[in-house]
Each structure stands twice: as C-alpha cells, then as structure tokens.
Amino acid sequence: MRIQEARIEPFFAEIQASLGSEGINRDPETLRRYGENTMPGGDRSPVGVVYPASTQDAQTIVRAANRHGVPLYPVSTGNNIGLGSRSAVHPGQVIVDLGYRMNRILEVDERLAFAVVEPGVSYQAMYDELVRRGNKLMLDVTSGPPQGGMIGNALDKGAGYTPYFDHFGFACGMEVVLGNGEVLRTGDGALDAGNLINWHTSKYSFGPILDGLFTQSNYGIVTRMGIWLLPRPPAIRSFHFAFPDDDDLEQIIELCRPLKLSNFVPTLFRVCNDLYLCGSEGENPEYRASGGKRSISDEGRRALRESHGVGAWTVSGAFYGPSAEALEPQIKRVRDLFCQSGKARYIAHEEAEGIGPLQVAINTFSGIPSVGELGLLKWRPGGGNTWFLPGTPMDGKIANEFQRVCRKVYEDHGLDYTVMNVCGPRFARGLHVITFNREDEDERRRADDCYRRMSEEVARLGVFVGRAPLDYHEFHMGQAMASFREACSGIKQALDPNGVIAPGRYGIG
Amino acid sequence: MRTNFSEAQLADPEIAEANQILETCVHYGFCTNTCPTYVLTRDENDSPRGRIDLIRRMLEKGGPPDPKTVHHLDRCLSCLSCMTTCAVKVDYVHLIDRARVHIEHHHRRPWPERFLRGLLANVLPYPRRFQWALRGARAAKVLPSMVPSALRASLAMVPEPKRLDTDILAPGVYPAEGQRRKRVAVLAGCAQQVLNGNINRAAIRLLRRHGCDVIVSAGVGCCGSLTLHMGRESDARVSARAAIAAWTREIEAEGLDAIVVNASGCGTTVKDYGHLFARDPGMAEPARCVAALARDVSEILVDLGLAPPAEPKAYRVAYHDPCSMQHGQRVTRHPRELLRAAGFQVMDIPEKHFCCGSAGTYNLLQPDMAERLGQRKADHVASTDPDIVATGNIGCMMQIGQYLGRPVLHTVELLDWATGGPCPPALAGVPLREPAEPNQEPAPDIPVVNDGGGAANDVGVW
Known part of the structure; x- marks a missing residue:
C-alpha cells in the first residue's frame, strides 16, 4: 500500500488528539535515523513515529490507520541489528515504536517462575529486575544486544542457549491488537473472564493455538506476553573444546547430537568457527591490504586462532548443578567423549573466563546479557551487517557439506566465512554473519549477492532459512510453495483486511 | 561515517583526531538505547549517534555553532554509557570534549549562562572559595527572589550545613601502620573536601591500616575534570599541569607506587592525562607516567587485600x-x-x-x-x-x-x-x-x- 499524502495529516491529527504530542515524532532527523539499517538494500525513511503507552493506544493507532489507509510498522526496541533495525519494509510507513513507553514488567511470579512483559522490556531490564528480586530466577538471553526486546525476539523466532533457549516455545499467553483493531487474548487468556490465573501458565487451552500466527507475521501487534523463567542454578560450569580443522565439524555434530538427544548436557552447544570468535576482538587484519576484495587467508585465520587460543571450531556448553564439585564428573564424561579422537583440546571453565569470546558463551549459559559479541560488527569497516540464518539437521555429514558450500560462497564473494552453529538435539541453527563495508558499493553488492546465492544453495540442499533480514522477506516468501503463500495471505485478509500492519513484512501483504 | 573536512582543517591535529573518531561511527544505534537523555526524550539529537552527527557538522562548518547544536551537546551527560555499548568502540569521550571546547571558543552564551558557568569554573575547583560560596548561598536561600533566576536551580542544590563535613587537608605525609607496603599519593580533590571530608579521612585511615604511606602533595588542587567537561580545556590543563608537576616531584624524590583517587570523576580524568597532554612535548611523558600510576581507591585496596x-x-x-x-x-x-x-x-x-x-x-x-x-x-x-x-x-x-x-x-x-x-x-x-x-x-x-x-x-x- 502506497501512502497517500492526503491521508497522512488526518491520521496524525487523530493520533495527536488521542495520544498527545508526546505520542508522535515527525522530526526529519529522527525519521532519517529510524530509516537507517545495516543491510545491503539501503535505508527507508518513515513518515512519522508514534509512541503508544498502552494496549488501548495501540488499538487507537491501528483503528486510525484503518480509517485513513496508513501503513504501520511496529518495532519493540529496534535492536534487531543485521535483520532490519527499526527500518520499515517500505519508505513512507509509520513506525509504531513500542519501546519508548510500553516497557513495563507487568508481573513476575516467583513461585510459578514466569514474567509478563510489554514489548519494550529488554533482556537487560528483565535481568536487572530478577537480580533485584534476589537472583532466584534466570531468563534465557541471546548473545546479541542486552537492550534487545524479549517479545520482539520471541516473535521473530529468536533463541538463546539455556534449556529455555526457544524464546517462542517458552512464551505463554499473548495480548494482541489485530490488524482490524480488535484485541485478542491467546491461550487461556481467551476465557471471557477477568481473573485469568492460567493465562501465562497453560499453552493447551481450548481451541486452536493461535500464538504461532503472530511469529514472523504481520497480523497484529503483540502488546503483552508471558515468558517462562528457569530457577537460577547454584552452580554453572562451562566446558569448551577447540578443534583444529574446518572439516572437524562433521565429528563435532556427531558428538553433540547424542548429548542433546538424551539431554545429558542441558544447554545448547555453541559451535563457533574461528572468525565468529576472533571477529569480536578486532578488525580483519588483512582487510586494508586487500581493499576488502579477498577473504581472509588461511594463514591469517591460523594466526588469529593462536592469538586468541581457539580452534577452527570451538565447542562450548555448560552444566548446571548444586556445586562445581558435583558437576566435575559430568564434565569429565563429556571431556572423555570429545577427546576420544585425539583432535579436541579441552578448555576448562577457568581458562575460558580469560578468553573474551568464550566469556560471552559463559554469560549466555548463565543468563547474563552482555555486549561482548557485538564486536563482531566491526570485523570490516563501514557498518554493513546482515545475517543469514538457515539450519541443518544434526547430521555430521550434512552439516559439513553445508559448511563447505557456504564457505565457498563467502570466498567467491571475497567475504569472510563467519558462523556459529547452535546445536540442539535434531537441528542446528547456523548464524552466518555477513559483515561488509556498506560505504563501498562493490562490497555492498557482493554482500547482497552472497546472501542470495547462499539462500539458493541451501534451498537446493533442501533447507529453508529460519529468520531473515528485512531486505529478503519477499525473496524468501517467493521460495515457499504456492499454497503456503496463499494461506498466509488468506490469514492476513481475515485479521488485517486493510493491510495496515507492516505490509510486506515476512513477504505477506 | 563519511566526513568532509578540508585539507587545511585536517592540518589541525585536534580536528584530525576528531575526524578519525567520526569516521569510526557507523550508526548501528546500540548507543541510543543506553543513552539516558535519548531514553527520556526519544530525540535523535539527544542520542550519542545524533550528537556525533551534530558535532561532525559543527566542526566541518567551523566557526559559531547553531544554538540547536549547543542545546543538544550541552544536554549530553558525558556519562559514556554509549562507549560501553558501542560495537565499533567510537571514542566518544574525546569527541564530545573537543566539541565542548569548540563551543566554548566559538559560541557566545546568554549572559546568565556565561555568569553561571564562569562562577562554577572559578569556584568549585578551589575549596576555600567553594566554602565561602556555600556560606553565601545559604544566606541567599533566605531570600530566593533576590537571586538571579539562572542561579536558583543551583541554590536548591546547596546542602544544609548538617549535611556538610568540610575538612580541607593540608599537604603532608600520613605514615603506614605497621610495616610499609606501598607509598601512595592521594588526590585530596577540590569540591569533595568541602562537601564531605570524611571520604579523605576514611581513605587515608584505610590505606595506612593496609600498610601505605599516604602523601598529600603540596601543589595538587583540582585535577581539571570539572573545567575540562565544561569545555574550558585551558583551565583544565593549568590544574592538571600543577598536579602532574607535584606528583612528578614525589616520584623523583622518594617514588610512588600509585596515585590514589577516591572521586571517580577525577580518576577518569587523571587516568587520561596522557591524552590531555599528548601534543605537549614537555608534558607528554610526565603526564603519561602520572596517568599510569593513577588507581581508583578500590583498585589499590583489592591489590592490597582487605583486612x-x-x-x-x-x-x-x-x-x-x-x-x-x-x-x-x-x-x-x-x-x-x-x-x-x-x-x-x-x-x-x-x-x-x-x-x-x-x-x-x-x-x-x-x-x-x-x-x-x-x-x-x-x-x-x-x-x-x-x-x-x-x-x-x-x-x-x-x-x-x-x-x-x-x-x-x-x-x-x-x-x-x-x-x-x-x-x-x-x-x-x-x-x-x-x-x-x-x-x-x-x-x-x-x-x-x-x-x-x-x-x-x-x-x-x-
């Protein structure tokens, strides 16, 4: 939907009347910043930003958008750097910034271990609140920005590393302003009553589970969500193994799978390649010499590995228990298993605490937000950054084939293969970082082409992406079967008939 | 970030440094969410990223800055929360300090602001003057309507006498209790001594109890922090130069294991003396030496091990x-x-x-x-x-x-x-x-x- 100039002013007049001047920002400098992102496709300036302070405000905004035919683009904290930041799908949309005034922690139930939050609540804010309450509960955090929003991440199918890693899976009960302006409560919250004591504890209430409709979609604005929390364990001990060769990935995946299928290891495994770890510690030392035209050399990678004490692949995981001593036998069993082939070098918890990139892993296993991994974004100058997030089955041969294919695509484009496989029992998500100089037109084009080529290659191997940068939503939806696309459009038509919520996001509407 | 300075501008080392810092900012925007003023106002120009852009334009243009730029840069706390969050490690502190100096040199503020800033710069760093000023302020509190409006907010901050514990330390040596383990200088500070003398007394007792000879060096006054962050770099250098000279005399005479600072705002400045005098051939080396010895009091106590x-x-x-x-x-x-x-x-x-x-x-x-x-x-x-x-x-x-x-x-x-x-x-x-x-x-x-x-x-x- 293209915005019509004539519709905009009456829309903002209506919002101004309802939300007051604090609820709107149309300052050109602010709009320019909201349009910025880090992806290859360029910036997209909105026509305004509105700041709801409540679900009722969000409803007012959506209803006004319907009346005036104005497209909205909701963001929570806007920290989805590399996937879109606060930038809308198309220029001319109105940003609904939920992070400014809807950032309340509505409830923490310490007995049933859940919290209820608004979209602006960040990992850091939730963590601070839990610490304030005595640090008895732990939330699962990402290794991304501490100011990232919990709801936004869960709805984009984001994940962490502890047993509660699946942020959507461990969310329970939503309040949503639908595209048609109605407010919907999901799960047990659907009960037409006032004392909803089971809203954020039960996922299996009467009727279809609608919650999933609001992940990676544009059918409504989620204004409240329940998040489950884990009792903080008395002791957390991490373990790490460095492997010397790129093709060791096959062996690593085979080692990790049974440990996760059995849940012997409670955390996910972070299986990071050398650049994923070393990249957060400084700029590519060969970038300036090659003008960014070549991938870093094998010698350069080896030197970085030696300098930072990591491997071509480094595996990290952790155990939880009553004390460090009680966890030693479990760590020994894992150590024996990983060291059987003679290739792995064991890195103990204490040693890892002195290695910056591994401290990031310890923080994530401990539910502590940290900024350490953000350093990856300065691997190349110029501020370009986008993420490619497919996954592989937990099969060593397949995962290794993916590694070879994707590494080659990076190298064909003169970029640096930077990846972390986050391994569960059956599936590993591959967080591929494409860092590029956005101010260099040739490099920007190469990054764009690299992303598209990898998407096509993994699709050829039978795998779809998980999360995706905003620039590629339409492209990925085009990779889906026709009936899936039609079903998504049909739901959009039912819940947001005028198409006011983020038209084009996730390739819908 | 692309910049557009002329060759002539870049010949100025201060501008060259600012340019280098500006070029590192790539507008990720992580800083915005941890910037207190942005969180309160949601105005991009109240965020580090927005301010960096304002500084770029101001320095590129040269000469008097526009009032809007001054307004937003004045609102920066220099809290440096943005530096902790920044993914590309933009050296914001030295950029905002440079911007403040530029404003100070090229912008004529309305007279009430000039008066207040002049008063603060000429009173707070001098304990005796500050002591007298507080007495005057308490008297003025009785008749607030007689006080110029620019000063009323400051007047409200004046503590009640019962909340004051003034103790201006004389230079001297406070010997270690028991066996001496370290010989350290303490920065007695300026405003702190007037507001709460127990901080220095407690720090000295603690350090002595943990085996330190504690020196309060003659000639050390304000570290320069207060004036530096008001853009009065020359005043700051005068204060810092005196402190460096005094501590250098101690280092050359009997040696110092550390220069202990118990006001962290001052500690940050003293630890950065190397930068403040980087382009001063006569001062660069002593400034670096002093900065290398500077420790927050908590750092030295961890080294010593608390009894x-x-x-x-x-x-x-x-x-x-x-x-x-x-x-x-x-x-x-x-x-x-x-x-x-x-x-x-x-x-x-x-x-x-x-x-x-x-x-x-x-x-x-x-x-x-x-x-x-x-x-x-x-x-x-x-x-x-x-x-x-x-x-x-x-x-x-x-x-x-x-x-x-x-x-x-x-x-x-x-x-x-x-x-x-x-x-x-x-x-x-x-x-x-x-x-x-x-x-x-x-x-x-x-x-x-x-x-x-x-x-x-x-x-x-x-």
Whole structure:
C-alpha cells in the first residue's frame, strides 16, 4: 500500500488528539535515523513515529490507520541489528515504536517462575529486575544486544542457549491488537473472564493455538506476553573444546547430537568457527591490504586462532548443578567423549573466563546479557551487517557439506566465512554473519549477492532459512510453495483486511 | 561515517583526531538505547549517534555553532554509557570534549549562562572559595527572589550545613601502620573536601591500616575534570599541569607506587592525562607516567587485600556504579568484592548502566534533565530495599542523596568502618535495621551479580 499524502495529516491529527504530542515524532532527523539499517538494500525513511503507552493506544493507532489507509510498522526496541533495525519494509510507513513507553514488567511470579512483559522490556531490564528480586530466577538471553526486546525476539523466532533457549516455545499467553483493531487474548487468556490465573501458565487451552500466527507475521501487534523463567542454578560450569580443522565439524555434530538427544548436557552447544570468535576482538587484519576484495587467508585465520587460543571450531556448553564439585564428573564424561579422537583440546571453565569470546558463551549459559559479541560488527569497516540464518539437521555429514558450500560462497564473494552453529538435539541453527563495508558499493553488492546465492544453495540442499533480514522477506516468501503463500495471505485478509500492519513484512501483504 | 573536512582543517591535529573518531561511527544505534537523555526524550539529537552527527557538522562548518547544536551537546551527560555499548568502540569521550571546547571558543552564551558557568569554573575547583560560596548561598536561600533566576536551580542544590563535613587537608605525609607496603599519593580533590571530608579521612585511615604511606602533595588542587567537561580545556590543563608537576616531584624524590583517587570523576580524568597532554612535548611523558600510576581507591585496596572485618556488619548495601567508574574506567568488580569481603550484602541497582544525573556540573547546568534522572535513579535504589547506599563519587553521593532523601556513603567510609574505623558520620542518627547474620556460604560459582545464586539457590532440585 502506497501512502497517500492526503491521508497522512488526518491520521496524525487523530493520533495527536488521542495520544498527545508526546505520542508522535515527525522530526526529519529522527525519521532519517529510524530509516537507517545495516543491510545491503539501503535505508527507508518513515513518515512519522508514534509512541503508544498502552494496549488501548495501540488499538487507537491501528483503528486510525484503518480509517485513513496508513501503513504501520511496529518495532519493540529496534535492536534487531543485521535483520532490519527499526527500518520499515517500505519508505513512507509509520513506525509504531513500542519501546519508548510500553516497557513495563507487568508481573513476575516467583513461585510459578514466569514474567509478563510489554514489548519494550529488554533482556537487560528483565535481568536487572530478577537480580533485584534476589537472583532466584534466570531468563534465557541471546548473545546479541542486552537492550534487545524479549517479545520482539520471541516473535521473530529468536533463541538463546539455556534449556529455555526457544524464546517462542517458552512464551505463554499473548495480548494482541489485530490488524482490524480488535484485541485478542491467546491461550487461556481467551476465557471471557477477568481473573485469568492460567493465562501465562497453560499453552493447551481450548481451541486452536493461535500464538504461532503472530511469529514472523504481520497480523497484529503483540502488546503483552508471558515468558517462562528457569530457577537460577547454584552452580554453572562451562566446558569448551577447540578443534583444529574446518572439516572437524562433521565429528563435532556427531558428538553433540547424542548429548542433546538424551539431554545429558542441558544447554545448547555453541559451535563457533574461528572468525565468529576472533571477529569480536578486532578488525580483519588483512582487510586494508586487500581493499576488502579477498577473504581472509588461511594463514591469517591460523594466526588469529593462536592469538586468541581457539580452534577452527570451538565447542562450548555448560552444566548446571548444586556445586562445581558435583558437576566435575559430568564434565569429565563429556571431556572423555570429545577427546576420544585425539583432535579436541579441552578448555576448562577457568581458562575460558580469560578468553573474551568464550566469556560471552559463559554469560549466555548463565543468563547474563552482555555486549561482548557485538564486536563482531566491526570485523570490516563501514557498518554493513546482515545475517543469514538457515539450519541443518544434526547430521555430521550434512552439516559439513553445508559448511563447505557456504564457505565457498563467502570466498567467491571475497567475504569472510563467519558462523556459529547452535546445536540442539535434531537441528542446528547456523548464524552466518555477513559483515561488509556498506560505504563501498562493490562490497555492498557482493554482500547482497552472497546472501542470495547462499539462500539458493541451501534451498537446493533442501533447507529453508529460519529468520531473515528485512531486505529478503519477499525473496524468501517467493521460495515457499504456492499454497503456503496463499494461506498466509488468506490469514492476513481475515485479521488485517486493510493491510495496515507492516505490509510486506515476512513477504505477506 | 563519511566526513568532509578540508585539507587545511585536517592540518589541525585536534580536528584530525576528531575526524578519525567520526569516521569510526557507523550508526548501528546500540548507543541510543543506553543513552539516558535519548531514553527520556526519544530525540535523535539527544542520542550519542545524533550528537556525533551534530558535532561532525559543527566542526566541518567551523566557526559559531547553531544554538540547536549547543542545546543538544550541552544536554549530553558525558556519562559514556554509549562507549560501553558501542560495537565499533567510537571514542566518544574525546569527541564530545573537543566539541565542548569548540563551543566554548566559538559560541557566545546568554549572559546568565556565561555568569553561571564562569562562577562554577572559578569556584568549585578551589575549596576555600567553594566554602565561602556555600556560606553565601545559604544566606541567599533566605531570600530566593533576590537571586538571579539562572542561579536558583543551583541554590536548591546547596546542602544544609548538617549535611556538610568540610575538612580541607593540608599537604603532608600520613605514615603506614605497621610495616610499609606501598607509598601512595592521594588526590585530596577540590569540591569533595568541602562537601564531605570524611571520604579523605576514611581513605587515608584505610590505606595506612593496609600498610601505605599516604602523601598529600603540596601543589595538587583540582585535577581539571570539572573545567575540562565544561569545555574550558585551558583551565583544565593549568590544574592538571600543577598536579602532574607535584606528583612528578614525589616520584623523583622518594617514588610512588600509585596515585590514589577516591572521586571517580577525577580518576577518569587523571587516568587520561596522557591524552590531555599528548601534543605537549614537555608534558607528554610526565603526564603519561602520572596517568599510569593513577588507581581508583578500590583498585589499590583489592591489590592490597582487605583486612578481615573485625565484626562483620551484614547490612544490605545497594551499590551505585558511578558512570566515570563503570564506563570511564571500567572498574565495577573491585568495590563489590571489597564490600563483600567486609561482610556487607551487596546489591546491584536496576538500570545500573544509567547516569544519576550528577555528571560533574551537569545537575547545576541542566537541572531539569538532572532532576528526572536523579528521581529515576533514586526510585531504582529504593526498590532494592537497602539499609545503606554506597558509591564511589561525591557527585553521585550528593545527587542520589538529594532525591532519595537519605545519605549516600562512599565505599571507603564503609570499608574503613568495617575494618576498625569509626562509624561514618553520615550514618549518625540514621536508624538501621538489625543486620542479617554474616553470610557463611561459599561464594557463588556463577559470575557474581548479587547476593543469591550459589548454595542459597539450592532448593533441592539440583
């Protein structure tokens, strides 16, 4: 939907009347910043930003958008750097910034271990609140920005590393302003009553589970969500193994799978390649010499590995228990298993605490937000950054084939293969970082082409992406079967008939 | 970020440095979410990213800045929260300092602002003048309508006499108790001595008790921090030059193991003397030497190892990280370790990365924003239900104390008390709950974030 100039002013007049001047920002400098992102496709300036302070405000905004035919683009904290930041799908949309005034922690139930939050609540804010309450509960955090929003991440199918890693899976009960302006409560919250004591504890209430409709979609604005929390364990001990060769990935995946299928290891495994770890510690030392035209050399990678004490692949995981001593036998069993082939070098918890990139892993296993991994974004100058997030089955041969294919695509484009496989029992998500100089037109084009080529290659191997940068939503939806696309459009038509919520996001509407 | 300076502009080393810093910013925007002013106003020009752009334009254009630019740069707290968050490590502190100097040289402020800034720059760094000014201010408080409006907000900040404990230290040597382990100089400071003399007394007692000869060097006054962050770089250099000269004499005479600073705002500046004099051939080396010796008092005490407390007082202590300490010096672990070693229960304060609004002279120059931040911080502090609030910078102590309505103590006052010193005067007459039994549990295994974790969390399921 293209915005019509004539519709905009009456829309903002209506919002101004309802939300007051604090609820709107149309300052050109602010709009320019909201349009910025880090992806290859360029910036997209909105026509305004509105700041709801409540679900009722969000409803007012959506209803006004319907009346005036104005497209909205909701963001929570806007920290989805590399996937879109606060930038809308198309220029001319109105940003609904939920992070400014809807950032309340509505409830923490310490007995049933859940919290209820608004979209602006960040990992850091939730963590601070839990610490304030005595640090008895732990939330699962990402290794991304501490100011990232919990709801936004869960709805984009984001994940962490502890047993509660699946942020959507461990969310329970939503309040949503639908595209048609109605407010919907999901799960047990659907009960037409006032004392909803089971809203954020039960996922299996009467009727279809609608919650999933609001992940990676544009059918409504989620204004409240329940998040489950884990009792903080008395002791957390991490373990790490460095492997010397790129093709060791096959062996690593085979080692990790049974440990996760059995849940012997409670955390996910972070299986990071050398650049994923070393990249957060400084700029590519060969970038300036090659003008960014070549991938870093094998010698350069080896030197970085030696300098930072990591491997071509480094595996990290952790155990939880009553004390460090009680966890030693479990760590020994894992150590024996990983060291059987003679290739792995064991890195103990204490040693890892002195290695910056591994401290990031310890923080994530401990539910502590940290900024350490953000350093990856300065691997190349110029501020370009986008993420490619497919996954592989937990099969060593397949995962290794993916590694070879994707590494080659990076190298064909003169970029640096930077990846972390986050391994569960059956599936590993591959967080591929494409860092590029956005101010260099040739490099920007190469990054764009690299992303598209990898998407096509993994699709050829039978795998779809998980999360995706905003620039590629339409492209990925085009990779889906026709009936899936039609079903998504049909739901959009039912819940947001005028198409006011983020038209084009996730390739819908 | 692309910049557009001329060759002639870049020949100026100060502009060349600013250019280098500007080029590192790539507008990721992580800084916006941790910038106190942006969080309050949601105005891009009140964010580090927006300010960097304003600075770029101001320096590229040269000459007088536009009033809007001055407004938004003045509103920056220099809390440096953005530097902790920035993914590409933009050296914001040196950029904003350069911008403040440019404004000072090229912008004529309205007279009330000029008067207030001149007053602060010429009074606060001089303890005797500050002492007299406070007396005058208290008299003026009786008839506030007679006070120029520009000064009224500052007047409201003037503490009641009972909250003052002025003790201006004379230069001298305070010998170690027992065997000498280190010989250290203490920065006695300027405004701090007038507002709370017990900080220096407690620090000196503590250091002596832990085997230090403590030197208060003649010739050291203000470190230059206050004027530096007002854009008065020349004044700051005069103060810093005197301090460096005095400490260099000590180093050359009998040597110094450390220069101990107990106001973290000052510590951040002293540790950065190398940069302040980088382009001064005669001063660069001594400035670097002094900066290399500078330690926050908590750092030196961790090095020395805190003596076991005579009688642990397990009060709940909410610890506030001063911005200059957490973002400027990255010293966050030491004070917590020491307070725990002294037997206190240490609690983190939510949103601890946020400034309390003190920020040197900020609460005097930007009272409205400072009030919002001060109240926000006080609310977070109160939410932890503490018995005592502690921090490591006099500015934060005064600011938080004002909005909290109860005294805030310096970390060294508590450490001194726990290891045999007197009860801090600020606690006199303050009712405290009976402290819990000293914690006998082993240290938590996870990175220490608060009491909790460790065995206390073992509810039988692990």
